[in-house]
Each structure stands twice: as C-alpha cells, then as structure tokens.
Amino acid sequence: MSKIVFLILQAVLQLAGSTSLRILKSNVVALDVSDLSSSEVSLQCGEQYEGEQIHWERNERSIPETGNRITVTIDGLRGGNFTCHRANHRDVLNYTLLLVHPVSFPKGVLTQSTHREFVSCFARNYNGQFHCSWKWHQERKERAVVYFAAIRNSSLINCTLDSDISGLTCIDQNYCPYSEEPKSINLTLFVRNLYRLEEHQRTFFIRDIVQPDKVNITKIQDDLFEWRPPGTWSLPCSFFPLSYEVKVAPNNHNCNHTGSRVEKLEANVTHYKVNSKKPYTFCIRAQDTITKTLWSEWSHHHIRKHRHTSEQ
Numbered sequence: 001m002s003k004i005v006f007l008i009l010q011a012v013l014q015l016a017g018s019t020s021l022r023i024l025k026s027n028v029v030a031l032d033v034s035d036l037s038s039s040e041v042s043l044q045c046g047e048q049y050e051g052e053q054i055h056w057e058r059n060e061r062s063i064p065e066t067g068n069r070i071t072v073t074i075d076g077l078r079g080g081n082f083t084c085h086r087a088n089h090r091d092v093l094n095y096t097l098l099l100v101h102p103v104s105f106p107k108g109v110l111t112q113s114t115h116r117e118f119v120s121c122f123a124r125n126y127n128g129q130f131h132c133s134w135k136w137h138q139e140r141k142e143r144a145v146v147y148f149a150a151i152r153n154s155s156l157i158n159c160t161l162d163s164d165i166s167g168l169t170c171i172d173q174n175y176c177p178y179s180e181e182p183k184s185i186n187l188t189l190f191v192r193n194l195y196r197l198e199e200h201q202r203t204f205f206i207r208d209i210v211q212p213d214k215v216n217i218t219k220i221q222d223d224l225f226e227w228r229p230p231g232t233w234s235l236p237c238s239f240f241p242l243s244y245e246v247k248v249a250p251n252n253h254n255c256n257h258t259g260s261r262v263e264k265l266e267a268n269v270t271h272y273k274v275n276s277k278k279p280y281t282f283c284i285r286a287q288d289t290i291t292k293t294l295w296s297e298w299s300h301h302h303i304r305k306h307r308h309t310s311e312q
C-alpha cells in the first residue's frame, strides 16, 4: 500500500517536477526556453545545509522561499543570481547563477560580421596558433563570457580569453603543419548579457582559416617592385608556397578599385615591373597556393611620377 502511494507521489512529483537545468560550470546553470512562458526550477543551497533554516535572495532581494531546496518560477527570459544565507546573516553560503537560454530566438548578444558569422577565426600561418573574435551588440552592457572551449579529437586546445573579452587566442600544441589535418576543431562559446545566455559553435580546420598577413614590399625602383612573404608566414617557402596577385590602380583609387589591371603571378615570383607613365597605386596581396582559401589584405604603394611617397 505505502509502496503504491510512494509510486503515485513520485509520479506526481515528476509531473509537477521542475524543468531540468544544464550545468555550464560550477555555480552557473542554463535553462533552455523555447517560448516566453514561465517555468519552475528547483535550486539547492548545498547538501550540508539540509534541514537548516535557509533564506534566499534573488539578485540581492529577499524572496519568500526558504529551506535548503526551493522551487522558483522563472518568467520569460528573466534569470537571476540566487544566493542562500542563514537566518539573520548577510553572508552568502552558496549561489547559483541561473541563465536563460532562448533556443528559438534570434541571437542578439553578439552581432554578425560582414561574413554573417558571429565568431570569426583566423590563423596567419600553419604553426597551430589561431585567433577567434566576436563583436558585442552595442546595447548589451552587462556582457560577460561564461565559458569557452576549443576541442580537437577530444583534446582541449589551449586558449586564453583576450583582455577585452572579445577574442580568444589559441595554440594547438599537437598540431603538425607538415601532415594532414584529419579532425576539425570544435569551438564552443557561451556568452551572456545580464542573465540571458547565448551559445555559439564553430567547426573548422586550420587550413580553412589561414589568411596570410600583408605582403612586405621590400624594394621600389623605377616602377620595379620587389616583395617578400609576410614575416609571420610558415617556412620553408617550398613547403608553404604563396601566390600573389598584383593590381595596378589608377591614381586616387585604393586597392579595392575594380576594373583596373589585375595580374596573377606564379607562386615563386616576387617582383613586378609596372609600365605606366601616369601616377598609379601598386597593390599586392598573397594567398596560400595549395589551399587557395583567404587572401591577405592588400599592401600598397602610391607612385606619383617623378616623386615617390611611401605608404604601406
């Protein structure tokens, strides 16, 4: 008899039971919501406080619920920081930062870049280092990075958060620039604004995010230009060849000008002679010959006839 009552009670408890929470890291949990209705969640101060008179605060304001375990209602996207205390004591025993993760709403804590990505990753060579960055929505002033991890083949890659909290600098110590890259890097980033959580995922190979730095123009003489691969490019050149693109833009135009002479050069050619009697801008950029993914930014040099000005 009592067993049946217990089973029924258990079923009822499960029905009325609270929504499950995802633990992001110690003291920080996420509640996934798909609409703006309210949900009940249960919180616990700590095993050792069982049976004690525990008081709770939500965002530093007292709430009526008491005891070690409480059930609170989360309305819409309103999460909060729940702290537990002993009666007549301000000291915090423990806390749970409850973040609401709207799964079916457009993302809005970060903003998309021009390439429609929330998180952009680049590597300037094949040394295993890469950098990911993002832009915060300008109205989100209570911003914070909650959690990040870059994982390849189940191993964690060493990443550090930039001091402006808008980027990650990572180095994959196991990365071998001379061999195939069979497994991708899986990057997870959790950011929040106040109590609103947003999750961002990126999966990529180093070879797909390599963008050489700007080409180094080393010599200019009588319309003859010479250059070198960027100082940060991987060596040896025979193993990491670069192709170059040269553009000669009319005076007063920058390297984005289209419709002017564009010439693609062989991988190992590092000089070019311009035939022009008029002023012009010499533009050059580089790309990995093998993967042909991203071009470097343009390096340029203005030539005013009979007088040079250097501007790189």
Ligand SMILES: *[C@@H]1O[C@H](CO)[C@@H](O)[C@H](O)[C@H]1NC(C)=O
Pocket: 026, 027, 028, 044, 045, 046, 047, 048, 094, 095, 096, 097
């Ligand atoms: C504090 O609360 C967290 C949940 O937010 C829980 O995981 C942890 O065990 C608690 N710490 C102590 C000391 O009870």
Ligand SMILES: *[C@@H]1O[C@H](CO)[C@@H](O)[C@H](O)[C@H]1NC(C)=O
Pocket: 081, 082, 083, 092, 094, 095, 097
């Ligand atoms: C939540 O409360 C704890 C305990 O007072 C505090 O250490 C933590 O910084 C608070 N976090 C946020 C995001 O308010």
Ligand SMILES: *[C@@H]1O[C@H](CO)[C@@H](O)[C@H](O)[C@H]1NC(C)=O
Pocket: 153, 182, 183
């Ligand atoms: C992935 O990790 C497993 C276990 O550590 C290892 O045996 C395997 O060689 C790794 N694969 C690659 C492609 O590195």
Ligand SMILES: *[C@@H]1O[C@H](CO)[C@@H](O)[C@H](O)[C@H]1NC(C)=O
Pocket: 158, 159, 160, 171
């Ligand atoms: C992670 O990288 C940083 C910066 O390069 C370095 O100082 C730190 O020692 C590295 N940590 C590990 C565990 O390799």
Ligand SMILES: *[C@@H]1O[C@H](CO)[C@@H](O)[C@H](O)[C@H]1NC(C)=O
Pocket: 184, 186, 187, 188, 201, 203
């Ligand atoms: C990357 O991680 C996410 C979440 O952890 C997972 O859903 C996804 O399957 C992973 N992708 C790969 C390629 O491992």
Ligand SMILES: *[C@@H]1O[C@H](CO)[C@@H](O)[C@H](O)[C@H]1NC(C)=O
Pocket: 216, 217, 218, 230, 231, 232
């Ligand atoms: C360009 O090459 C010159 C001459 O070798 C060198 O002094 C300079 O540091 C290089 N600049 C860059 C940005 O690599």
Ligand SMILES: *[C@@H]1O[C@H](CO)[C@@H](O)[C@H](O)[C@H]1NC(C)=O
Pocket: 254, 255, 256
């Ligand atoms: C050229 O275009 C790129 C991308 O559209 C832009 O980032 C860059 O600022 C432009 N450069 C100049 C000199 O206008």
Ligand SMILES: *[C@@H]1O[C@H](CO)[C@@H](O)[C@H](O)[C@H]1NC(C)=O
Pocket: 268
């Ligand atoms: C450029 O590459 C071609 C073929 O790969 C080779 O025959 C030639 O000697 C190279 N030129 C220079 C200047 O390295």
